[in-house]
Amino acid sequence: MHLAPAARSPQDVPEEVNRRQALIRESARLFREKGYDATTVRDIAGAVGMRSGSPFYHFKNKQEILKAVMEEGLHQGYERSVAALAQASTLQQRFRALVRTHYGILHDEGSEFIAVLLYDWRSLPPEYKQEIIKVKDRYDALWQPTLQDLMQAGLLGANSAHDPAAADDVKVARLLVMGAINFTATWYKQQIEKTQPTQPKGHPTVAALRMDLDALADRTVRFFMRTDPA
Amino acid sequence: MHLAPAARSPQDVPEEVNRRQALIRESARLFREKGYDATTVRDIAGAVGMRSGSPFYHFKNKQEILKAVMEEGLHQGYERSVAALAQASTLQQRFRALVRTHYGILHDEGSEFIAVLLYDWRSLPPEYKQEIIKVKDRYDALWQPTLQDLMQAGLLGANSAHDPAAADDVKVARLLVMGAINFTATWYKQQIEKTQPTQPKGHPTVAALRMDLDALADRTVRFFMRTDPA
DNA sequence: CCTACCGATCGGTAGG
DNA sequence: CCTACCGATCGGTAGG
Numbered sequence: 001m002h003l004a005p006a007a008r009s010p011q012d013v014p015e016e017v018n019r020r021q022a023l024i025r026e027s028a029r030l031f032r033e034k035g036y037d038a039t040t041v042r043d044i045a046g047a048v049g050m051r052s053g054s055p056f057y058h059f060k061n062k063q064e065i066l067k068a069v070m071e072e073g074l075h076q077g078y079e080r081s082v083a084a085l086a087q088a089s090t091l092q093q094r095f096r097a098l099v100r101t102h103y104g105i106l107h108d109e110g111s112e113f114i115a116v117l118l119y120d121w122r123s124l125p126p127e128y129k130q131e132i133i134k135v136k137d138r139y140d141a142l143w144q145p146t147l148q149d150l151m152q153a154g155l156l157g158a159n160s161a162h163d164p165a166a167a168d169d170v171k172v173a174r175l176l177v178m179g180a181i182n183f184t185a186t187w188y189k190q191q192i193e194k195t196q197p198t199q200p201k202g203h204p205t206v207a208a209l210r211m212d213l214d215a216l217a218d219r220t221v222r223f224f225m226r227t228d229p230a
Numbered sequence: 231m232h233l234a235p236a237a238r239s240p241q242d243v244p245e246e247v248n249r250r251q252a253l254i255r256e257s258a259r260l261f262r263e264k265g266y267d268a269t270t271v272r273d274i275a276g277a278v279g280m281r282s283g284s285p286f287y288h289f290k291n292k293q294e295i296l297k298a299v300m301e302e303g304l305h306q307g308y309e310r311s312v313a314a315l316a317q318a319s320t321l322q323q324r325f326r327a328l329v330r331t332h333y334g335i336l337h338d339e340g341s342e343f344i345a346v347l348l349y350d351w352r353s354l355p356p357e358y359k360q361e362i363i364k365v366k367d368r369y370d371a372l373w374q375p376t377l378q379d380l381m382q383a384g385l386l387g388a389n390s391a392h393d394p395a396a397a398d399d400v401k402v403a404r405l406l407v408m409g410a411i412n413f414t415a416t417w418y419k420q421q422i423e424k425t426q427p428t429q430p431k432g433h434p435t436v437a438a439l440r441m442d443l444d445a446l447a448d449r450t451v452r453f454f455m456r457t458d459p460a
Numbered sequence: 461c462c463t464a465c466c467g468a469t470c471g472g473t474a475g476g
Numbered sequence: 477c478c479t480a481c482c483g484a485t486c487g488g489t490a491g492g
Contacts, residue, residue: 019461035352037267041487054461056488121416122265122349158452172439175417176410176453183409186351209402222388223406226456249477271471284477286472 020058022048028069032112036066036120067128073113074135077105081142094146100217102181115185143174155226250288252278258299262342266296266350297358303343304365307335311372324376330447332411337443345415373404385456
């Protein structure tokens with residue numbers, strides 16, 4: 001019987017991987033809060049109890065951290081959506097599952113990765129963009145069949161009977177729906193906010209609407225979906 | 231008969247104002263292209279043929295330039311929308327006017343102000359945020375009556391007959407619709423692109439869809455509006 | 461992963 | 477609006 005390898009943590013994950021994950025998690029939080037450019041490598045190091053030069057032991061440079069944050073978000077989004085879809089049976093349930101899950105990865109506490117993707121996309125170098133786009137396409141593809149079915153059933157978009165849901169239409173529909181949801185990143189305020197100094201850092205115009213994510217998802221689904229033409 | 235004051239330009243505007251306007255215009259272009267943080271005061275100065283220290287003759291600091299850019303966008307948006315609404319008679323026309331105008335201020339060449347507002351909101355200091363919010367509220371308010379009427383007519387949102395368009399519903403509807411439109415800033419590519427080095431700087435996933443702003447506005451209106459329940 | 465450090469850049473200013 | 481400049485900060489590295 002062999003001795004177990006030394007530095008291993010709870011789930012048999014090398015400690016080095018844990019540190020890397022901690023850097024990704026804290027970076028996401030900081031990027032979401034202050035933006036990529038405004039976040040210092042020293043901020044990141046400090047958040048995980050390192051000194052300023054040490055993050056570069058785990059990442060080649062600051063931009064690689066940004067890339068890792070975005071990848072993490074898309075992976076989580078994909079996994080959660082697949083799981084949610086597996087629980088859904090009706091068409092409406094599938095749509096709601098996708099919407100609710102997307103709201104989750106966008107607004108759940110500790111899930112700032114996708115918001116960073118949306119906010120700081122410009123800061124990602126072109127080479128990295130191409131890699132992220134691949135993972136993002138995989139996520140977006142999860143929406144396509146459901147939206148396609150909704151449009152063909154006349155439950156989404158112009159219910160004109162002329163051309164039956166061209167692929168192009170479905171794509172635009174997805175962009176508009178996901179756009180509406182993504183943009184909540186700028187105005188939706190979490191119900192349960194931590195006890196933190198409340199500076200006016202919300203988006204323009206919007207007094208916090210009292211809605212949890214379930215309510216927001218319901219309203220969103222109801223807003224976009226036509227009621228069953230019974 | 232008095233002599234006309236010396237340094238005046240075409241429309242009897244002091245040259246100093248022109249220089250200031252040039253700074254705002256070029257800053258908007260640069261901010262939109264590279265982001266506020268990534269844009270240097272030296273970049274801005276260079277774009278209008280000044281030396282690095284000179285923008286501070288017109289603005290107290292870099293943040294004041296950002297504020298001025300956002301104000302300019304909201305003023306233009308307001309003026310254009312009022313003008314467009316004045317041309318519209320039917321409810322559908324009013325909706326389309328608002329949508330089309332918003333697309334214009336978001337995507338027209340030389341109209342990068344609102345995109346900067348959306349992208350770089352975080353970089354604006356809290357004191358300035360409050361000022362901008364006031365102007366933004368004025369712009370948003372232009373949408374409210376039209377959306378209200380649409381919802382009451384059952385042409386927008388859940389066409390359930392239960393509660394007849396609460397103020398809250400209209401607000402959420404506006405946020406979702408404007409969110410969908412605003413988010414096109416990340417994926418819509420102008421048809422006529424200037425002859426510039428085409429680096430892959432677009433948003434993830436989206437191959438450019440062949441649509442001009444009129445087509446995009448039409449599709450958006452059709453996507454959100456129920457057809458007249460004739 | 462730390463210590464010690466560097467080169468570059470950046471917003472902003474004085475003084476004209 | 478220019479010249480000349482400064483203090484601060486920042487990403488990143490060498491060497492252990």
